[in-house]
Amino acid sequence: MDDMTATFASMLERIQAIEDRLAIQSLIATHPLSADTGAPPLLERIYAEDAVFDRGPGLSGATDRNAIIDMMWCEPHRQAIAGGLAHFGSPPLIELDGDKASAVSYSMLVTPDRDGEERELPNHGMSTGYRIHRVLVNRWTLSRIADDWKIIARKIAPADGAGPALDLLREWAH
Template sequence: MTDVETRLAALEDRLRALEDEREITRLILSYGPLVDSGCAEAVAALWDEDGVYDVDELLMDGRPAIDAMVRSANHQRWIAGGCAHFVGPPHVTVSGDEATAVGYTLMILNRDGGFTLRRATANHWTLRRTPEGWSVTNRTNRVLDGRPESPDLLASHFPGAERV
């Protein structure tokens, strides 16, 4: 391989890494607008067919369960009353056809003419590349209420990071 071919291959690898990170970030950031607009099928389609969404108060196993959560009376009441799932920018790590990401989500509700924070959560995502693009295999959320598992979830994304 010539120097030019080596440099071109390295550049292609770097570009693919940036494109993967961008696609994953866009997928994660699409969750909030999709779930707050009640697009149940589109929300469920972010996950693999047998993907898992593990929230403190609910474990959803597979796309049908995720779709049902968005269609549920409780979730529809939040939308009707004014609701925002604000997803902060994720920290994404790609390794071949697998990826992880961590970040935060705030769930904000319109109540009594003002907005209140219902919960702030730590999020850990695992994803995989499919022929159609990146897909969520697992998303785990834990409320940031002082329990150790919430910061542990965030730290697990960073190899060698130790909590004090």
């Protein structure tokens, strides 16, 4: 292989990696919107059919895409949405391995503080503010399926400085 061919092949590999990272970032960035709407078509688009969602101790999880959709469309979750639930996610750290990838990120669940003291922010009106309900560590497993990246598994744990969340972070840092 001559230098020009090797350079071109290297550029193609780097461009593919960039495209894959952007696709995965977009996929993970879609998750908060899917959780805050419970929209089945959006959930169908981001999760693989056999996806697993492990929500950690004390919370029910789901073992396939239909179960994930049911969980996000159940009455208690719709009540949380109606109450102003908002998920915020950090940019993920992504590790690519061909058509497989893993990522780690943080997410935060925020809700209106209906019991908070009303205060004014100049040029932004009055508000009782918001409260952070939970901060989570997320471990994502992803795969390219039919030219699209899909979530294969998501495991979360409260970011409490110990236990499962710390294990997820340490596993990533290997």
